[in-house]
Amino acid sequence: MSAFGVNDQLRELPPGGGPATAVRLQLHTGWPPYVEVDDIDAAADLARALRATIWLSTREEPAGWRSVVRTPASGEMALWQQKR
Numbered sequence: 001m002s003a004f005g006v007n008d009q010l011r012e013l014p015p016g017g018g019p020a021t022a023v024r025l026q027l028h029t030g031w032p033p034y035v036e037v038d039d040i041d042a043a044a045d046l047a048r049a050l051r052a053t054i055w056l057s058t059r060e061e062p063a064g065w066r067s068v069v070r071t072p073a074s075g076e077m078a079l080w081q082q083k084r
Contacts, residue, residue: 032068032076040065040081047079 037043040058047069048054055076056068064082071077 032078034066034078034080036080036082038081040067040079043067043079043081044069047077 035043044054044058044067051072052069054067055070056066056078058065058067064080066081067079069077069079
């Protein structure tokens with residue numbers, strides 16, 4: 001167990017599951033840092049072009065829009081566009 005109570009150990013795959021013998025559980029364990037942007041769609045497109053994965057596509061919330069991206073090195077970051 002990790003410090004956050006999430007099991008992040010390696011898990012064995014069943015026999016015949018292919019060339020991989022284990023996968024790492026990748027669970028979100030806290031709040032990602034937020035970065036305010038002027039255009040959330042352009043920022044998400046740029047993140048994707050820089051090989052980030054979109055974990056949470058753009059959603060409208062009462063005060064603005066947000067999206068969560070994950071870098072190739074597994075760092076998470078939330079993009080935020082304030083409603084004006």
